[in-house]
Amino acid sequence: MHPGMGTLRLRDDQPLGLGLTLSCGQAFRWDHQGGWWEGVVGGDLWRLRQDGDRLHYDGPTAGTLRRYLALDEDLPAILSTVDRDPVIHHALGACRGLRILRQDPWEILVSFICATNTNIPRIRKMIASLAQNFGGEVPGTDGPRYRFPSPEDLAHGVDLLGTCRLGYRERSVAEAAARVAGDPGLPARISGLPFEEARDTLLSFHGIGQKAADCILLFGYHRPEAFPVDVWVRRIMYAHYLAPLAGSKVPSEKEDRRIREFGRDYFGAYAGYAQEYLFCAREMIGRGRVP
DNA sequence: AGCCAGGTCTGCG
DNA sequence: CGCAGACATGGC
Secondary structure (H helix, E strand, O other), rough: OEEEEEEEOOOOOOOOHHHHHHOOOOOOOEEEEEEEEEEEEOOEEEEEEOOOEEEEEEEEEEEHHHHHHHHHHOOHHHHHHHOOOOOHHHHHHHOOOOOOOOHHHHHHHHHHHHHHOHHHHHHHHHHHHHHHHHHHHEEEEEEEEEEOHHHHHHHOHHHHHHHHOOOOOOHHHHHHHHHHHOOHHHHHHHOOHHHHHHHHHHHHHOOOHHHHHHHHHHHHHHOOOOOOOHHHHHHHHHHHHHOOOOOOOOHHHHHHHHHHHHHHHHHHHHHHHHHHHHHOOOHOOOOOOOO
């Protein structure tokens, strides 16, 4: 039942901010209760608690946990490549230990279809509802939890999808489930594609546009060059990095593409990390409030 | 009450 | 192409 339970000693040159990492908007199914973070990963219940340089875990094996949390990556080395100015520098300091998780591509694909034009609390509710209605039950500390439904789980019960209150995202989720259920190798195949081809494949899904595709690449496929431009990042970039082209309407897909290309060029191969730190520090650095 | 939300699609010029 | 408007729903 529980593959592993134990304590991982974190290296002091490889920081981890567990709570920040699990709650910053890249994952939607972690809950904080009784001092532990609890979630379902790969069908198993995981419980995690950080105490300084000690990471207590119940559920995963040490190796699986390290991989999920990307503790195998040299975070300071990565961040040093994007630490180019006072704004990003401030965000890096404010979100110390934030890591980009290695999550399941299918779960992230559906999650970011649901994440369009709504807020994070409701995204969490929509995904919780999908899991509760379509995923299998997993006993948790404080009542039952649910694994994330497979494409087949969703495709076989589309008639119940309405109970999840996805709004106009329902059609996109149903089509994605049908497509992947009929081509189960697709998510894995995408991971083997060059970046732009992977992105184009994601864009061929109904309900996945530029922003969602970049989130799926960054959070589901761990492609750190992806630079998702949402309403917050757009604000931050316009406040601190570049002005809209004269005469351009903002927001527009064209302007967002310009921001994405700027971000990719300016921050480099790990632009996605810069994006995520800016997003997580959005309350502090948005709307022209310079640190 | 009304604006906004980790946008995207469609139908027009 | 590139630009409006529509779109379901609910958080704050």
